Amino acid sequence: xxxxxxxxxxxxxxxxxxxxxxxxxxxxxxxxxxxxxxxxxxxxxxxxxxxxxxxxxxxxxxxxxxxxxxxxxxxxxxxxxxxxxxxxxxxxxxxxxxxxxxxxxxxxxxxxxxxxxxxxxxxxxxxxxxxxxxxxxxxxxxxxxxxxxxxxxxxxxxxxxxxxxxxxxxxxxxxxxxxxxxxxxxxxxxxxxxxxxxxxxxxxxxxxxxxxxxxxxxxxxxxxxxxxxxxxxxxxxxxxxxxxxxxxxxxxxxxxxxxxxxxxxxxxxxxxxxxxxxxxxxxxxxxxxxxxxxxxxxxxxxxxxxxxxxxxxxxxxxxxxxxxxxxxxxxxxxxxxxxxxxxxxxxxxxxxxxx
Numbered sequence: 001x002x003x004x005x006x007x008x009x010x011x012x013x014x015x016x017x018x019x020x021x022x023x024x025x026x027x028x029x030x031x032x033x034x035x036x037x038x039x040x041x042x043x044x045x046x047x048x049x050x051x052x053x054x055x056x057x058x059x060x061x062x063x064x065x066x067x068x069x070x071x072x073x074x075x076x077x078x079x080x081x082x083x084x085x086x087x088x089x090x091x092x093x094x095x096x097x098x099x100x101x102x103x104x105x106x107x108x109x110x111x112x113x114x115x116x117x118x119x120x121x122x123x124x125x126x127x128x129x130x131x132x133x134x135x136x137x138x139x140x141x142x143x144x145x146x147x148x149x150x151x152x153x154x155x156x157x158x159x160x161x162x163x164x165x166x167x168x169x170x171x172x173x174x175x176x177x178x179x180x181x182x183x184x185x186x187x188x189x190x191x192x193x194x195x196x197x198x199x200x201x202x203x204x205x206x207x208x209x210x211x212x213x214x215x216x217x218x219x220x221x222x223x224x225x226x227x228x229x230x231x232x233x234x235x236x237x238x239x240x241x242x243x244x245x246x247x248x249x250x251x252x253x254x255x256x257x258x259x260x261x262x263x264x265x266x267x268x269x270x271x272x273x274x275x276x277x278x279x280x281x282x283x284x285x286x287x288x289x290x291x292x293x294x295x296x297x298x299x300x301x302x303x304x305x306x307x308x309x310x311x312x313x314x315x316x317x318x319x320x321x322x323x324x325x326x327x328x329x330x331x332x333x334x335x336x337x338x339x340x341x342x343x344x345x346x347x348x349x350x351x352x353x354x355x
Contacts, residue, residue, distance in 0.1 A: 085134025088127060092135060095123045118148040125153050132156045133164050140170040148176040157184035159192055166196035175226075176202040183210060190215035199223040206233040206266070213241035220245045221252045224259050231266040233292070238270050243277025247284040258284040268294035268318070275303040282306030289313050294320040294344075304329035308336045315339055321347040 093113045124135055132154075139146075151157060165171070174197050179185055185193075185208050194215075200223040205211055216238065220227070230246070232238055244250040246265075248258030262285050267273060278293075279302060288311040293299055299322045308314070308329070314337045319325055325348055333340065 081130075081134065085131065085138065088124070088131055089135050089138035092121070092124050092139075096120055114142050115145050116143065117145055118150070119143055119146045120150040121154060122150055122152040125155065127156055129156050129158050129161070133158065133161045136161045136165040137167075140165040141168040144169045145173065146170060147173050148178075149174050150178040151182050151184075152178055152180040153182065154179075155183045157182070157189065159188045162189055162192040162196070166192070171197045174198050175200060178202075178204045179208060180204060181207040181209075183208075185215070186210040187212060187215050191218045194218040194222045199226045201226050202229045203227065204229075204231040205235060206231050208235050209237070211235050212237050213239055213245070216242045217245045217250065217252050220259060221257075224248070224257045226261060227259050228261055229264040230259070230262060231264075232270060233266045233268045235270055236272070239272040240274045240277035242270075243267075243273055243281050247277070247280035249280055249284075260285065261287060263287050264290040266290075266292040267296070268292045269296075271296065271298070274298060275300050278303035279306040282308075282310035284310075286310050287313060290316045292316075292318040293322060294318050295322075297321065297323045300324045301326050301328040301332075305332040308332040312336060313339055316342045318342075318344045319348050320344050323348065 093116075096113065096116055096119065119139060121135075121139070124132065127135065177193070177197070177200050182205075185205070190211060195218065200219070203219070203223070211232075216232070220242075232242065241250055246259050246262065251257070265281070265285075265288060273296065275298065278299070282303070283306060288307070291307060291311070291314065299319070301324070304319070304325055305328065309332065317333065317337070317340065322345075325345075333343065
């Protein structure tokens with residue numbers, strides 16, 4: 001009972017502190033597109049207004065005092081919208097995981113929940129586009145210590161939502177991005193994520209059906225120096241051009257830099273990728289420890305040999321359902337990968353070289 005009262009009191013106090021800010025900043029946190037010109041206030045009312053006065057006029061954009069000249073109907077609409085967005089944000093933070101347990105049954109002060117390093121937005125997939133933008137405004141301006149962002153299964157993430165999310169200090173710390181089956185990721189959205197977030201160390205884009213090669217070029221060009229984990233499993237639209245970007249051959253800028261720090265690559269079931277791309281990756285990236293090439297039926301010995309020669313630290317290699325891999329590839333793996341711990345050849349029909 002005491003915790004319930006504390007929670008209700010905390011919600012009221014937090015709402016009172018933020019309602020004015022949200023109302024007057026409604027151009028970013030609500031669907032209203034009407035631009036309101038913010039007036040400039042002269043707080044030094046007693047000073048003479050002659051041009052020779054040396055004391056500068058104090059100019060600022062207030063958050064509620066004095067009150068801005070916003071139309072009453074617009075103010076009421078945005079007050080309701082701000083209250084609704086705050087409620088959704090509060091519910092989102094209650095559903096976050098802490099120590100692998102849900103804390104929604106346990107009271108936690110909002111001040112502590114805002115300091116989380118991991119934010120899971122996948123629990124907000126039922127929100128509309130407008131509500132999601134309002135929630136993202138809160139996340140971007142309040143969860144400044146977040147380093148791990150999960151946007152899996154979202155279909156309501158818009159380019160405006162990404163802009164709102166990264167307007168504040170949020171994007172300076174995020175290094176881990178998980179976006180499994182996120183249908184909202186396409187060229188425009190991915191370009192915003194790549195350019196506005198901190199260079200990513202960990203990126204999981206598995207089963208993202210709308211990601212294309214142009215999107216990956218922007219992402220890899222921005223994070224090539226630090227990226228260590230990349231998962232593009234079942235991204236059906238990605239082709240050999242993405243592998244060329246990883247190898248530093250195809251980039252968006254003038255500097256051609258490969259993902260030299262990459263340690264894990266999962267390209268399983270990317271059926272449009274050809275052997276040439278994997279050969280270039282093997283020649284350019286030399287720190288790979290985990291490679292998953294499951295379901296690539298076009299993969300040949302040439303690609304596996306190049307990857308084996310270029311990855312002396314390789315520990316796990318998955319060649320499940322790779323029909324064209326033969327004894328030549330197995331010999332190269334045995335010679336050049338002394339640290340190999342796991343090799344999966346399920347459904348792989350090994351072919352001996354023709355004598």
